[in-house]
Amino acid sequence: MRHLLLSLLLLSSLAHAELPETDWLDLMPAEDRQALEDMPEISHDSPEGDSAFYGADGLRQQDKDLPAVMYSAKTVAALDGKAIRLGGYPVPLESDEKGNSTLFFLVPYPGACIHVPPPPPNQLVLVRYPKGIPLENIYAPLWVSGELKVETISNELADAAYAMDAGEVRLVTDEDL
Template sequence: MRYWLLSLCLLCGLARAELPETDWLELMPEEDRQALEAMPEISHDTPEQDSGFYSPGGLRQQDADLPAVMYSSKTVPGLDGKQLRLGGYPVPLETDNSGRSTLFFLVPYPGACIHVPPPPPNQLVLVRYPKGLAIDDIYTPLWVSGQLKVEPVSNDLADAAYALDAADVRVVTEDDL
């Protein structure tokens, strides 16, 4: 009886264990990663930093001087259907009646909706989370776990190359660091 209880406790502990973190660069094919690494550093000096102005282009802003990798929708087919955990920042799209975000883009860095350039589509993930999450601040990092899909998504704000049906979304805590 004792061994059975110990085994059950171990299984319960494993069931609660989080998936290993997936790095954002793993969402890019190798050729895109190489092109990104070869790029010169991009300046984020934009008018909104001086005036407080929010650019209406959002995640769709484009700069003709940037290389094609900054607009790449190329994906990694082996990630389709994979369960993973990704850390990032929310860009809310839809909320439920309680004001909880049920649909949002997850982006790799905070403020992606106001910086030029925005992340490429293969660095944007549309997150569907029917349970909803209260998002008080888009600068609060999140952990999102669930099944990733190679699924092109386009709306007025952005294009994304991936979508994720989230099983769990939570705020990153100091214990995670």
Template sequence: MRYLLLPLLLLSHLALAEPAELDWLELMPEADRQALEAMPEISHDGAEQDGAFYTPGGLRQQDQSLPPVMYSAKTVATLDGKPVRLGGYPVPLESDAEGRSTLFFLVPYPGACIHVPPPPPNQLVLVRYPRGIELADIYAPLWVSGTLRVEPVSNELADAAYALDAGSVRLVEEADL
């Protein structure tokens, strides 16, 4: 009996463990990563200095003079259907009756909705979280865990190359760092 208990405990621990952490650059194909690393320094000045929350065009790329990698929607097919944990910053889209965000973009850096240029579509993830989370501060980083999908998403604010059906969303805590 004792020999049966140990495997069951181990399996229950693994079932509760969070999925493997995914780095934002892993969402880009290798050619895009190399192009991004080779890209010259660009200005990130934007509407933030004016106190604006969303720039005209939102997270859509407006500057047509940037290298093609800044418009890339190329994805990594092997990530489709994978359970992942991704850290990032929310750009709220929809809320429930209690004001909890149930649909938002997750972006790799804070204030992506007001910085210029915004991230390319393969660096934007639409998060669906029916349980919702209260987002008091869009500059507070989140951990989002769930199933990642290669799924082109387009709305008035942005184009994204991925969507994530979240099982859990939580604020990053001091102990995580």
């Protein structure tokens, strides 16, 4: 009986153990990472709507002065179907009747897709989370865990090269830091 209890305790702790963190740069092929590292710094300090990125069809208007890596949809095939945990910031797209966010983009830095330019498609993950999560502050970081899929998503706000049906979404807490 004691062995059964120890086994159940071990299984329970493993079931609640989190996946190791995946770095956003791991979502980019090596050539894109290098191009991004070689790119000059981009300012995110401009006011909303005060940019060439805001065209009649939303943020997807391109700036000819930015390198092609800023529009790259190249993915890492080895990540397709892999269970990952990714930290990032939400850009809410759909909510349930309780106001909980059930569909959102996860982005690597706060304000992405609101301020400009939006991240490249291979730095955007569309998260489907039917359980929903209240998102009172889009500047509060989240942990999102689930199976990552190479999937092209395009909407009026941005394009994404990845999607995830999340099994868990939670706010980052002080204990995580």
